[in-house]
Every structure is written in C-alpha cells, then in structure tokens.
Amino acid sequence: MRRIALLSLAHDRGKLVASLAGVAFAATLVVGQIGLYVGFLESSSAVVRHAGGDVWVMARGTAVVDNGERLSAGSRAIVASHPCVARVRALVMAFLPLRKPDGSLEAVQVVGYEPVADPVLPWSLARGLPQDLHGPGRVAIDGLDVRKLQIGAEPLGAVLTVGTEEVYVAAVTRGIRAFTLAPYVFAEIDTARRLARMGGDQAYFWLADLARPECRDDVIAAVKRHGDLDAHAREEFRRMTENYWVAGSGAGTALGFSALLGLVVGAVIVGQTLYAVTKEHLRELATLKAIGATPGEVVSFVTWQAAVLACVGGGLGFLFAYLLATGTAGVGLVIVLSPTVLLIGAGAVLTMCTVAAIWSIRAVLTLEAAEVFR
Amino acid sequence: MSDVLVRASDVEKTYGSGELAVPVLKRISLEVRAGALVLLMGPSGSGKTTLVSVLAGLLRPTAGHVELCGARISELSESKVAAVRRRHLGFVFQSYNLFPALSALDNVAEVLRMKGFAPREAEQRAADALDRVGLGDRRTHRPGELSGGQKQRVAIARALAGDPALIFGDEVTAALDTRTALKVMELLRAQVTPGRAILIVTHDRRLEQYADHVIGLEDGSVVESKRSAPDAAQAGAMT
Numbered sequence: 001m002r003r004i005a006l007l008s009l010a011h012d013r014g015k016l017v018a019s020l021a022g023v024a025f026a027a028t029l030v031v032g033q034i035g036l037y038v039g040f041l042e043s044s045s046a047v048v049r050h051a052g053g054d055v056w057v058m059a060r061g062t063a064v065v066d067n068g069e070r071l072s073a074g075s076r077a078i079v080a081s082h083p084c085v086a087r088v089r090a091l092v093m094a095f096l097p098l099r100k101p102d103g104s105l106e107a108v109q110v111v112g113y114e115p116v117a118d119p120v121l122p123w124s125l126a127r128g129l130p131q132d133l134h135g136p137g138r139v140a141i142d143g144l145d146v147r148k149l150q151i152g153a154e155p156l157g158a159v160l161t162v163g164t165e166e167v168y169v170a171a172v173t174r175g176i177r178a179f180t181l182a183p184y185v186f187a188e189i190d191t192a193r194r195l196a197r198m199g200g201d202q203a204y205f206w207l208a209d210l211a212r213p214e215c216r217d218d219v220i221a222a223v224k225r226h227g228d229l230d231a232h233a234r235e236e237f238r239r240m241t242e243n244y245w246v247a248g249s250g251a252g253t254a255l256g257f258s259a260l261l262g263l264v265v266g267a268v269i270v271g272q273t274l275y276a277v278t279k280e281h282l283r284e285l286a287t288l289k290a291i292g293a294t295p296g297e298v299v300s301f302v303t304w305q306a307a308v309l310a311c312v313g314g315g316l317g318f319l320f321a322y323l324l325a326t327g328t329a330g331v332g333l334v335i336v337l338s339p340t341v342l343l344i345g346a347g348a349v350l351t352m353c354t355v356a357a358i359w360s361i362r363a364v365l366t367l368e369a370a371e372v373f374r
Numbered sequence: 375m376s377d378v379l380v381r382a383s384d385v386e387k388t389y390g391s392g393e394l395a396v397p398v399l400k401r402i403s404l405e406v407r408a409g410a411l412v413l414l415m416g417p418s419g420s421g422k423t424t425l426v427s428v429l430a431g432l433l434r435p436t437a438g439h440v441e442l443c444g445a446r447i448s449e450l451s452e453s454k455v456a457a458v459r460r461r462h463l464g465f466v467f468q469s470y471n472l473f474p475a476l477s478a479l480d481n482v483a484e485v486l487r488m489k490g491f492a493p494r495e496a497e498q499r500a501a502d503a504l505d506r507v508g509l510g511d512r513r514t515h516r517p518g519e520l521s522g523g524q525k526q527r528v529a530i531a532r533a534l535a536g537d538p539a540l541i542f543g544d545e546v547t548a549a550l551d552t553r554t555a556l557k558v559m560e561l562l563r564a565q566v567t568p569g570r571a572i573l574i575v576t577h578d579r580r581l582e583q584y585a586d587h588v589i590g591l592e593d594g595s596v597v598e599s600k601r602s603a604p605d606a607a608q609a610g611a612m613t
Contacts, residue, residue: 004473004484011475287471290432292460293488294453370432 001297005304008281019273020313026266026352027317031337031345032324033259037252038341039334044179044245045238047111051091052119053207055079055219056237060230064244065205065237066109066180068093073201075229079208082219086211089114090189090203094196095182099161100150108149108162109182112192112203122186127156128171133188140171144331145183160185162195175329179245263352270309271356278302278360282367289369298367302360310353314346321345376444379462379540379571380406380429385438387424387594398424400594401438408539411563411572411584416591422575423544425591429573430463430542431455443539460489464533466562468545470525472517472532478504479513482532489536503531507561523554527561534565541565543574547581559584 009016042049048056048065057079059069080088092112097105113121120130122140133140139162141155151158151169158169162185171186178184187195193202210216216233223231232240246252278285278301285298318337325335387399398421406412406429416422427433428440431447440448443462447455472481482500487493504513507527517525526546533541543562547555555578563584566572574581582588590598 001484001488003480004476007475007480008473281473283467283469283471284473287465287467288485288488289456290430290459290465291463291485291488292456292458294456297488368432370427 001293001300002304005301006308008301009277009305009308012277012280015273015276019270019309020316022266022269022273023309023313023349023353024316024320026262026269027314027345027349028320028324029262029266029317030259030348031318031321031341032335033255033262034341034344035321035325035335035337036333037246037255038336038338040179040246040251040255041242042336043177043334045241046176046178047091047093047184048234048238048241050119050123051113051121051207052209053089053091053234054210054213054216055085055208055223055231056234057206057208057223057229057231058204058237060228062230063240065093065241066095066178068204070198070202070204071206071229073199075226076201076203076206078226078229079206079219079223082208082222084210084212084215084219085208087116087209089116089207089209090201091205091207092189092192092196092198093204094192094198096163096185096195098149098183098185102150106149107182108185109178109180110162110185110187110192110195112187112189112196114189122171122173122176122184124173124176126172126174130171132170133186135188136191136194137165137167138170138187138191139167140173140186141169142173142176142184144175144177146172148183163197165195167191167195175334177334259348263348266349267352267356270306270313270353271359274302274305274309274357274360275363277305278363282363283371285364286367286369286371289367295365298364299361302357302364306353306357306360310350314349317349318342318345377408378405378441379408379443380404380573381441382425382429382435383439383441385425385428385435385440387421387428387433388436398594399428399435402594402596403438404589404596404599406540406571406573408571409566409568410586411566411574413581413585413588414573414575414591415577415579415588416597417577420591421594422591426542426544426573426575430465431459462539464536464538464541466526466529466533466541466543466546468548470517470529472525472528474517477514477516478509478520478528478531481517481528482535485532486535499535500531503535504528506534507531521554522550523558526550526554526558530558530561530565539570541570541572543572543576545576545578546574547576547578552580556580 059071062068076088079085094110095107096110098108100106126143146155155169155172160167176184220231223229289298322337325337328335382402382404385399385402388395388397390396414422428435431442435448439446442458445458447458479500482503483496486496486499504510507530509527512524547558550558559581562572588600589596
C-alpha cells in the first residue's frame with residue numbers, strides 16, 4: 001500500500017507541490033516563532049546568564065535585571081560577611097542618555113562589571129580583547145548598534161558622549177542586543193560608576209560567588225533578613241527577568257498565536273490535499289476493500305501520504321527556518337534553533353499532519369466496498 | 375471446496391424500515407458452480423447491483439443465507455468475510471478502477487502483494503497475468519496511456535493474478551466499442567476453468583453467446599434462468 005500511496009501522491013505534481021509548500025510554510029512559521037520566542041527569552045536575560053554569580057542581591061522588589069536600584073557599599077559587606085560567600089562582584093545596569101553626532105539623544109544601557117578571569121564580560125567580542133577595556137573611559141558596543149549610534153565606518157576609537165562624560169570605543173561585540181532595544185555599553189565598573197554618577201562602592205546588583213553552592217538558600221535567607229535587600233538564585237532571577245519581558249509584554253502570546261496560526265493554515269492546506277487525493281481514489285480504494293483489504297491497509301494509503309508530507313515538508317520548513325535564522329542574525333533578530341526547538345517543531349508538524357489526515361482516514365474507513373458496483 | 379462457489383438461499387434485501395422500507399431483493403435462491411460463465415441480466419433498478427454485492431459479501435442480506443466458496447458469509451464477521459474475498463475472489467468493473475499513478479504491472483502486482491505474495495513473486499505473477507491477457511508489451515504503461523480495451527484487460531489481469539475461484543464482473547463491456555467488447559468477453563470466457571466461475575452483471579444481450587447460463591432479474595426477483603451456450607450441459611448455474 002505504501003507504493004500505491006506514494007506514487008498516487010507524486011502523480012499529481014501540482015497538488016504535491018502545494019501540499020509540500022503548505023507543510024513547509026507551517027513548519028517554518030512554527031519553528032521560526034518558537035525560535036524567536038526562545039531568542040527573546042535569551043536576549044532578555046542575556047546579562048544574567050553571562051554575568052554568572054550563584055546568588056544575585058538587589059534592592060527589595062526588583063523584578064527584572066533592567067530595573068535595578070542603587071545599592072550602598074554597606075550592603076556589599078552584608079553579602080560578603082556570610083561564610084559561604086567566596087567573592088562578591090558589583091554589577092551596574094544603568095539607563096543613560098547618549099548624545100549622538102546629530103545632537104539627538106539615544107538611551108543606552110551601561111553594563112558595568114568587575115573584570116575577573118571567569119566569567120568574562122562582555123561575551124562574544126568580535127573586535128578587541130577584554131583587556132582592551134581595562135582603564136578609564138573605555139567601552140564596548142555591539143556591531144549591530146553602530147549605525148543606530150551614528151558611529152562612522154570604523155567604530156574602534158570612536159568617541160561617545162554618555163551623560164556628560166566622554167568615552168571611546170575600545171572593543172566591539174557581535175550579536176548582543178537588549179530586549180529593551182537600548183544599546184548595551186559595556187564598561188569596567190569604575191567607568192560605569194563615573195558615567196552613572198555613582199559612589200565608589202555602589203552597584204545595582206551584588207553577584208555572590210559561593211564557595212559551597214549547597215548553602216545558596218542559606219545565603220539568600222540571610223540577605224533577605226535585611227529589610228531593604230532581596231536575593232535570588234541566578235536561575236530564578238533569569239526566569240523572573242524572562243517572564244517580566246516576554247510574558248509581561250505580550251510578546252510570548254503574540255508569537256504563540258502566530259505559531260498556532262501557522263499550524264492551522266498548514267493543517268487546512270495539507271488536509272485539503274490529502275482529502276482531494278483520497279477522494280480521487282475512492283473507487284480504487286473501494287476496489288481494494290472489495291478484494292479484501294483490511295481497514296488498516298486502506299488507512300495506510302492516507303497515513304503514508306501524510307507521513308511523507310510531514311517529513312519532506314517539515315524538513316524543507318526547517319531548512320527555511322535555518323536560512324531565516326541565519327539571515328536575520330545580521331540585523332539583530334535572534335532565532336534560536338536548538339535541538340529542543342527543533343524537537344518541538346517536529347512534534348507540532350507531525351501533530352498538524354495527523355490532524356489533517358483525520359478527514360481522509362474517516363472517508364476511507366466509512367467507504368463501503370459495495371460502492372464499486374454503484 | 376465443493377463445485378458450488380456461490381449459493382444464495384431465500385436471500386432478501388430491504389433498504390430502510392417501516393413505511394419507508396424498500397424491498398430490493400425478494401427471496402432469491404441460486405447457485406453458481408465452478409466451470410461456468412454466468413450472466414446476471416435485467417433492467418435498471420431490477421436489483422442486479424444489490425444482488426451481486428450480496429453474493430460477493432459486500433452487503434449483508436436482510437434475510438436468507440449466502441455461502442461463498444464454502445463459507446457461510448452471512449454469519450461471519452466483516453473481517454472474516456473480507457478474508458474470504460481476499461482469498462477467493464477477483465473483480466472487474468465497468469470503469470476499470472485502476473490506480474492512474476501505477477503502471478499496468480504495478481496495478482496487478484500491488485494487489486498480489488496485498489494478498490500476501492512476496493514482492494518478487496507478485497511481480498512475476500503480475501507479468502504472467504499481463505502476458506495472458508495480451509499486454510506483455512504494455513507492462514510499464516500507466517492507465518492513462520492505454521485504450522479502454524487495454525485498461526479492461528489490465529483489470530482482468532488484476533482479477534486473474536491471484537488465481538481466484540470466482541470473478542465478479544460489473545458491466546465489463548459497457549464502456550467499450552462492440553469489437554473490443556467482444557474481444558474482452560472472449561478473453562473472460564477463456565478464463566473459465568473447471569475450478570473457476572465468472573459472474574457478470576450486464577445489460578448487453580450480445581454477451582449471451584459467451585455465457586453458460588443467464589439469470590434474468592426483474593423487480594428483485596429471478597424471472598428467467600436459462601442455459602445459453604451450446605455446451606450448456608456442463609454449465610454450472612441453476613436457480
């Protein structure tokens with residue numbers, strides 16, 4: 001039956017191409033939307049993931065990495081006083097105005113960090129080295145923001161006015177774009193504090209690296225005993241940040257709706273084609289039933305066709321999604337095609353084709369063999 | 375298996391129920407024996423199609439019994455009746471019912487594979503069957519590349535390839551010109567063997583010359599049952 005099913009499907013090239021296009025479209029849309037969703041999640045929490053730290057300490061009520069408040073030097077001492085804490089690092093996340101060459105203002109997010117061997121900030125350096133950022137007034141920006149910040153063809157060495165201070169670009173990162181769309185300006189902690197007009201020992205977050213990770217909950221509890229401080233494990237704060245931006249902004253819902261729409265459109269196209277091919281062959285299928293084909297054999301006529309459409313169309317869709325992800329990376333749109341995303345996409349396409357095949361399966365199951373004599 | 379391939383006893387078939395009940399077959403009894411070509415004739419609406427569907431196990435009678443190739447199919451489950459058809463029956467139809475995407479060889483071989491033959495054997499048997507109907511040189515042609523008569527011969531090859539005891543035909547010549555129709559009937563006539571019978575539903579009186587027995591049907595009842603061919607003494611149908 002497999003041979004009959006596949007040859008019959010291939011016989012009408014027009015319908016085959018339309019079906020494959022439908023499945024590929026749906027697969028591209030589904031995988032693209034899921035990949036975009038994961039990309040949004042990763043973009044929104046990129047600093048949390050890359051800055052490290054077992055426990056993040058912040059002002060009470062802070063729900064997202066981009067909305068931190070200034071913490072005093074005393075709070076650093078509180079964190080460092082816990083015996084499990086091996087190291088405390090300061091992190092500044094401050095929105096500041098940047099004056100562009102044409103005189104207009106652009107909000108940027110200054111990320112100030114204490115340089116350590118591990119983890120390294122900023123990550124993904126395209127030009128320059130981490131040590132190029134040592135010293136006052138040196139910053140790194142992303143290649144995607146060069147045009148937005150009206151920097152010339154050669155970003156290295158360009159002078160930027162952030163707030164009232166002048167800094168110059170000493171390194172360029174690749175593909176780091178904030179969910180807020182405010183360009184990141186990476187700087188060592190002293191430069192960041194100077195730009196944000198902060199005191200010498202202030203920060204927006206304290207990142208505690210623990211000597212013994214098993215006492216993480218104890219460190220968090222100890223910090224929380226201080227009324228104006230809050231603390232979260234890094235993974236928890238990552239999730240909080242992702243939920244704040246992606247779920248809170250409605251972006252997740254919009255992407256999910258688009259993916260669902262893609263599945264519905266794909267199911268209709270595939271279902272219509274499978275049904276048309278099945279309907280065209282009802283007499284022949286009735287003949288097979290008359291000759292003694294079992295319901296399973298007749299149903300396999302549809303299931304083989306659905307399986308081929310799912311595999312070939314889905315494969316094409318994944319290829320298009322890959323090309324889309326590669327093409328959009330250059331403009332800062334992150335589409336993550338991880339194994340999990342591809343697995344979810346494959347499951348969605350398979351489900352879509354199964355649903356699309358139901359009408360045809362019903363048609364062949366209710367087909368009476370006696371039809372052959374009518 | 376006895377030489378009675380089909381035996382219908384007091385078969386009735388009624389569509390609908392109550393006041394809307396339409397009796398289509400009325401107490402029909404008949405036998406088809408091996409070695410005969412039997413024609414089932416009658417005007418439109420006489421119940422021919424329903425009768426042949428009931429005899430082939432495609433429809434269940436409302437009353438009465440049908441014995442097909444030794445199995446009392448009116449008392450068997452759908453799957454067991456399908457198994458009887460798979461093992462013993464072949465079908466030929468007016469509109470051929472060939473898969474347009476498959477070559478003549480594949481149209482025959484795929485049915486054999488479905489019947490359980492190994493792919494190689496199925497292909498060999500299919501090729502032999504096409505040779506027997508004179509289409510050895512058209513194996514790779516698809517139905518769309520064949521004439522009506524050739525398509526019908528492929529359908530006959532498909533019916534014959536599984537070596538069935540009984541072949542049912544439905545208006546097998548209706549779509550063919552006279553010359554081709556008579557050739558097809560000659561071909562079918564040649565397939566009747568001591569172990570095989572062919573039952574054909576038709577309107578076409580010209581086909582009587584090939585039949586051993588003709589059963590006339592009108593308003594759901596057998597109105598005529600006659601031996602037809604010169605050698606009808608050996609014919610195998612009676613009512």
